[in-house]
Amino acid sequence: MKRIAVIEGDGIGHEVIPAALAVLDRTGLDLALEHFDVGAERFGRTGTAIDDDTMAELAEADAILLGAIGDPRVADPGYTAGTLGRLRGELDLYANVRPARLVDDRLSPLREPERRPADVIVVRENTEGLYTTLGGRFKEGTGAEVALQEHVSTHLGVSRVMEHAFRLARREVAVATKWNAMPHAGALWLRCWHEARARHPRTPSRHIAIDACALHLVRDPSAFDVVVTENCFGDILSDVAAAMVGGLGVVPSASVNPESGQALFEPVHGSAPDIAGRGLANPVAAILTCALMLRHLGFTDEAEAVERAAGEAVRARECTADIGGSLSTAEAATAVARRL
Numbered sequence: 001m002k003r004i005a006v007i008e009g010d011g012i013g014h015e016v017i018p019a020a021l022a023v024l025d026r027t028g029l030d031l032a033l034e035h036f037d038v039g040a041e042r043f044g045r046t047g048t049a050i051d052d053d054t055m056a057e058l059a060e061a062d063a064i065l066l067g068a069i070g071d072p073r074v075a076d077p078g079y080t081a082g083t084l085g086r087l088r089g090e091l092d093l094y095a096n097v098r099p100a101r102l103v104d105d106r107l108s109p110l111r112e113p114e115r116r117p118a119d120v121i122v123v124r125e126n127t128e129g130l131y132t133t134l135g136g137r138f139k140e141g142t143g144a145e146v147a148l149q150e151h152v153s154t155h156l157g158v159s160r161v162m163e164h165a166f167r168l169a170r171r172e173v174a175v176a177t178k179w180n181a182m183p184h185a186g187a188l189w190l191r192c193w194h195e196a197r198a199r200h201p202r203t204p205s206r207h208i209a210i211d212a213c214a215l216h217l218v219r220d221p222s223a224f225d226v227v228v229t230e231n232c233f234g235d236i237l238s239d240v241a242a243a244m245v246g247g248l249g250v251v252p253s254a255s256v257n258p259e260s261g262q263a264l265f266e267p268v269h270g271s272a273p274d275i276a277g278r279g280l281a282n283p284v285a286a287i288l289t290c291a292l293m294l295r296h297l298g299f300t301d302e303a304e305a306v307e308r309a310a311g312e313a314v315r316a317r318e319c320t321a322d323i324g325g326s327l328s329t330a331e332a333a334t335a336v337a338r339r340l
Contacts, residue, residue, distance in 0.1 A: 002297050003032045005061035009039045009083075011271025012281035012329075013067020019333035020065075020286035023309075026340040027294070027302045034061070038083060040071030049082025059091060063293050064264045067286065068271035081133075088126055091262045093255035094157065095164045096124040096234065098268065099292070100221075100241035100251050103311035107246030107323060110221075118221035118244040123165040124234025126255055128157045131231045153185045153230065158192040164258055165228035166200045173205040176213040176229040176237065185230070214240055238268070249282030249322050250314070252289035254296065265293040279328035282320040284310055287336055309339035 008017045021033065036054060043049050050058070058064055069083045087093065099121045105113045134150035165173050175193045179186025190207065197205055208216075210233045216223055217237070221244045229237060242251040248269040256263040267285035275281060287310050294303035318335035319325035327335065 011276040016286035017067040019283035070271040098238035122238040129231025
């Protein structure tokens with residue numbers, strides 16, 4: 001039996017996670033779900049995002065399923081750092097994997113999407129880059145204020161995320177950097193790319209500037225299979241890829257450590273407080289995130305069945321209003337579950 005730690009979190013997480021779990025239940029798999037009280041409400045009561053005992057339990061789970069983190073009532077940056085930051089950092093979830101696959105041509109913003117269908121995986125280095133918080137501010141609040149934000153890339157960090165990208169490749173790996181403007185980090189990424197190519201001589205790969213990658217991803221997403229890049233670039237590029245397939249409401253994500261097997265699965269749409277509690281949230285991203293989790297746990301057939309059912313429901317317009325339907329969150333999940 002696989003043990004799943006469930007964190008609904010904030011906002012629409014309280015809607016999309018129960019909806020996705022209802023679909024997961026229809027697979028018939030013997031999964032042990034354990035719910036954890038992690039979110040803004042608890043942070044407001046206790047001042048702690050995740051305490052040490054809870055963190056130890058989460059670390060023992062076979063997978064963590066998270067709805068969303070973020071609440072407009074909580075301005076303290078320690079909340080996000082103590083939840084997502086702590087989970088990614090202490091579990092060393094160095095590879096953020098964001099698949100974006102077009103399941104219905106009508107969701108694409110491109111003309112003739114059938115000729116250029118998107119099916120791309122953005123692999124984002126998840127522990128380094130610009131998001132290390134290294135840096136500082138000098139003469140803060142004055143007209144002479146100086147802010148420094150440091151980019152960090154290490155051979156270990158880049159090599160291992162590059163290796164994971166090559167393992168995921170179906171056709172090709174595109175390595176996206178900004179080597180001409182960031183020559184030091186760029187040189188390290190290029191070195192790690194050449195080393196990865198030597199280890200995987202049968203996998204085609206290419207190097208591309210991150211701005212050119214964004215341009216060509218919009219022009220022809222079918223030209224890409226797996227794109228690997230640094231933390232900040234990957235954050236942006238994965239949202240561009242999501243726009244090619246219908247938006248953040250239909251794309252899943254996983255943050256994984258392939259060596260330890262520890263993994264966090266989270267739809268990337270955030271907590272969306274403006275629509276929380278109204279039954280408007282699209283559950284497809286959370287459902288597809290569950291499919292990613294099933295695949296990680298070794299349940300490949302069930303993962304494919306969930307993905308197929310979600311695609312069929314969307315194509316039948318049995319979905320929420322943001323992607324052309326008229327159903328509530330729970331009703332849209334039921335439409336997927338019924339197809340299982």
